Amino acid sequence: MSDNLAVAGRETPLGYFKRTWRQNIIYIGFVVVFAFFAITLYDKGFLAPNNILNIARQTAMIAVMAVAMTLVLSSGEIDLSVGAVAGLASVTTAMAVAWGGLPAGIAAGIMTGVTVGLINGFLSTRLMIPTFLTTLAMMGIAKGTAMWISGTAAIPVLDRTYPAIFGGGNIGPIPTLLLWMLVVGVIGHVVLRRTKFGRQILAVGGNVVAARYSGINTSRIKLWVIVISAVTASLAGMLYAGRLQTGRFQLGEGDELSVIAAVVLGGTSLFGGKGTVVGSIIGALMIGVINNGLILMGLEYSQQLIARGGIIILAVALSQAGTRPA
Amino acid sequence: MSDNLAVAGRETPLGYFKRTWRQNIIYIGFVVVFAFFAITLYDKGFLAPNNILNIARQTAMIAVMAVAMTLVLSSGEIDLSVGAVAGLASVTTAMAVAWGGLPAGIAAGIMTGVTVGLINGFLSTRLMIPTFLTTLAMMGIAKGTAMWISGTAAIPVLDRTYPAIFGGGNIGPIPTLLLWMLVVGVIGHVVLRRTKFGRQILAVGGNVVAARYSGINTSRIKLWVIVISAVTASLAGMLYAGRLQTGRFQLGEGDELSVIAAVVLGGTSLFGGKGTVVGSIIGALMIGVINNGLILMGLEYSQQLIARGGIIILAVALSQAGTRPA
């Protein structure tokens, strides 16, 4: 949101660093925060393998949604419905598993995402309603629907395989949630960095007119991105359902802010045209590490809130010290 | 978020309408929604003067914050901390009233806003941290602080004058809350439309580089806008405290989304450069009318959520039918 007059030409390494600090900030910040907790909490089990895996597990859903949100923000749009859609998908999946077993559950979860995504996309790209409004409206609709079809009750997932695949189990010592996060992250990274589709997303977000002039079908790109976001949110909902062996409308509630925060923290611009999937995942992990560390510190909930805000600001500000753009 | 190729020249009324539908959409939408409820709920007291005043009362805080948020979004920034700051201010005010009476309460409320605003502003304009991150962090800090200093308890306001001024009382038949909303709205409208400061806000949001090249001190403008937003949020918190005769950290929780929704619904761009205070207030009232009407209809909460989302989309889409930008 601030205007960087970046410097160009044949630049010095320092110059390069100065120009790209916003992309690197998250890595520095992450290391600083992690080191801080590793030192202050070394006797409280922060570095215990199990705790590290806990952080990964707790962060997985946010990270998965953050991957898709990176594409959404890169394309200059926003999706506020991800949290509610995750909740809805957890309910539809759980209900479908109860009704028709694993395949039905998976199909129901994915279909939820596709449906929501197409509605969001249609409203935004055909009726030209800003995604902020469509997805905000969808947030209410998805939450209401989830409450309605579940009667606001939790829908238990009794199937044994489902949780093993989605979020519950381990493969060897590695939680499946971690694998999901990695798989989605790698796919997202490759799509954004190395495919034509990803390049077009960045072009649409960077300058929609130029993209159209270059022969890019801008509304199709936006439609796809919106659908991908909804489907990914549904996947997150399915992971919630697997992890908690329950579908419930509240799962994922409020996640949209955490997800967007992770993405922005990772260096993606809210204004489009610039995005990094790896940064987003690190952003999500950083929030996870902070949440975990503050609880281990034994802070009260109110103090955690204050400290979390302070640490995020500090991490960003520190990584940036002395690199103020001219 | 969509690219309007605006049209110019000596235009026909239809052409003008087409070009400006996004500005007018909210008025049409508001009338449609209001008429819909007036007809379907005419026997349920929707049009009763008291109900109309209730809507105004319930909307006042959102509307007040929406006025400042219009300036914030117009300048190309965002403020996610308004809801939490309102909660914090309600607590500080209530505590100060208990300690030193009315003047202390007012001073504490205002000072809360000024402090928060300066911190947000400093971080954003000096350290160049995007306002999305600073104000998100501040949201946690403000909420945590409010919980902490109040011990998460409600702080009763026993003073008699305070609620009469802030939000509780009536002047003649008119609730003071309505007056506050009108006063803040008129000031906001005049500032944005008629003053040099307002022009500079829009220029900074429209093209920050061009604004700087035009000799505008862009970071000072942004700083001011951010401070104004925090102070207005504090005012909203003071109104909450007056209306409920209580300060509590939860007051205003989640309001940031309602406020931004009202502003965007009103036709202000999330990307800066375009804003209308009147639209934002109508946007807030529209949300208030929808909430009120759906409860009167006797819908369940889940159905209310779905219907609200649907109505917002319908209102925007209808007002726009046949006016697709070329």
Add this chain to the structure above:
Amino acid sequence: QSPDEALAALANQTLSTGPGGESPVSPSEINLTDDELAEIKAMGATAAIVMHYGGDDWSQAQINGLQTQFAAMGIEVIATTDAGFNSAKQVSDIETIMAQNPDIIVSIPTDPTATASAYRQAAEAGVKLVFMDNVPAGFTAGTDYISVVSADNYGNGVASAHLMAKALDGEGQIGIVYHAADFFVTRQRYDAFKATIEQNYPDIEIVAEQGIGGPDFTGDADRAASAMMVGNAGIDGIWAVWDVPAEGVISAARANGRDDLVITTIDLGENVAIDMARGGFVKGLGAQRPFDQGVTEAKLAGFGLLGKDAPAYVALPALPVEKDNLLDAWQAVYSTEAPATVRDSMN
């Protein structure tokens, strides 16, 4: 006194007292005669249900009980609202509902002080108020409102403490996941649990306490419980303030491979019931009787309509639930048979 004896004693007594120190009356004493019922039906009265939070089985059962009984009394429910723990929203909800001039409002205040003036307006407009669990500040029974029906949250807190002690054989380390907001109902449970453990079980040590703020209470509880297990390797049990956070604790225990962890909580949700039926982590919980509570509230509203003298404070005793009495308890709580998911999990 062993945990079992303490629990047995609990079954017939109510530990909470009314807002004015009133001693509790049993719901079995709240009855309407056929004549009275007919009289109420003839009134064509309307009612509104104003909830603090609608996101759990407890609220739904409560609403169910209310709707069932109101239907039997020929009273139309014209509005149901959910404030999401936000008192400002609840005040708005009450104001909005007043536009329809309901005869009855049944409600649970999110915050006794903040909502008082809105309830006061309703009372002054002649609306018959019946409260669940808690009463707005400065309200007196009989004049301002009809009655308050409590689920004996304190009693349930005590029950869950005894159940915890029973499952741990009276010794061990435990953690507490509480609601990080000054909310009457959850605060009572927390106070009761903690006091009971501290007074009765010197060998049980509370090694960790963590508040959660929501709105994702499951996720918050998951993170809090995970950290407790990491920070206190020897932890034996965790108490959660209601069933939704308890699900997060279950998930954390599962993820951390702590199959031996004991969880007790309050409220008989379907998921915790399944876990209990499977012999999982949840060894016991204190159940409220939300359906009966709703029915009782509706009846008391009828008292109000008739101008009949109502007791100021009605309380339903706590219901300690373990695997043994799970199916019966379900019947008692929800007035229906336990769902197949729970029944099938018993084996």
Add this chain to the structure above:
Amino acid sequence: MKPIAVEMDAISKRFGGVHALREVSLSVCNGEIHALLGENGAGKSTILKILRGVQAPDSGSIIIGGEAFERLSPQLARHKGIGMIFQEMSLVPTLSVAQNVFLASEPLTSAGLIDDRAMEQRSAAIFASMGVSVDPTAMVADLSTGQQQLTEIAKALSQNAEVLVLDEPTSALTASEVDILFDLLRRLRSEGKAIIYVSHRMDEIFRIADHATVLRDGRLIDSRPITDYTLATLIADIMGKETRDLSEFATESTVQDDIILKVEHLASKLRRDGDVSFSLRRGEVLGIAGLLGAGRSRLARMLFGLEPIASGTITLRGETISIGSARHATELGLALVPEDRRRQGLVLAHSIQDNIELPILKRLGSTPFVDRMKSRSTADDLIKRLAIKTASREAPANSLSGGNQQKIVIGKWLATDPDILIMDEPTAGIDIGSKGEVLRLVRALAAEGKSIIFISSELAELAAVSDRIAVISGGRLVETIDKADLLTTTGDAAELRAEQKLQLIVQRGGNHV
């Protein structure tokens, strides 16, 4: 007769109440460079955008390869071999140069992924073949306007189009880049490609074009081989009247004695090897010449407080000062017409009046309120004075043609009534008639005792308007030439010779190096 590559038949297009095109026909042959001419707002860009498929005509048809279309889409046009360099550069600022060059036609690896390495190499090769140096890995947002224009050219060339449309490709280029571009265009012509070329620089038209089509007010005026035209008849066709050409501005010097601005050994923090010293007198027009990237715009930015200064002093009215911000600079009586009108000059979505109002807010009343009456009359004055073609001052800036946008940028700074006016490529995209107007204005300001720093890549106008010309090379001021030294004889021939002399000096980076 060469084969017809593309034909546009009776194209009409309206924007609201504005008739941008009325039944205009255009036919372009293979192996031909076809100049499309007309004053600002004549409709050139509009018809070309229709050809490129990014705008739809209201009526008329487009015939490519014997196939008639009512309208094209960008994809279809591209498929049909139409490539275009847009006047308002259509680059994505957040992508690198190479990524922009190959946008939507990226080379892929065998795995189907984008091959960024190949893209960079091929872009580097294209730039090398053009004989210019642009870093393919640099972000477009970080490029100077000239470099952006080169990128845009490379992008169009990379597409290997059959019909290549160039809408004012040289407005930010200096003579040497123009030469390179022309060599390229001649080569393409010999390969049988059809080229449509738009420019307001008349000398370019006569050097390169085979055929000329002239539009005026959205109507087709004439279309003939270039050999049928003389400069005078062509200008008459374009303007609808006879106009005086540039040499006329070589008026009497109005330079006064007192030095208003003195700059010594100025170097930018972003480029520390710079060294600029000069002094500017009241009533003087100081021209600045240099190659692309020589640091002319950088000098302008330093003087206007937009770029930090590493070393050197600025003395204004005898006082040594440091200029901290553009705001400070305006307070000191400076004004800068920046080179990039879309990025630095205008809030595109805002109205003409709002844009003009920005730098003069201070003067619009002494209260915090804007004196809209005064603002309106200022805007109307400028619209009239600069002949800005618009329906009203309420029209958003981005609805104007490129040249008219440029006039707003000039206008908004004229309104500040500065003592020192810095103009960075002020005539880019401005038609020949208005250009005369701008130059006349500059001389008139000088006559009023104002001082002007005039940066331009078009040496003819530099020679015409300046009292002295400073040549910048590699961030250093290498030479200052008196106009008198350039103009040894009078008349048309001398003008050309002065220009050539100047170009020689610019190319060599100074006389004495």
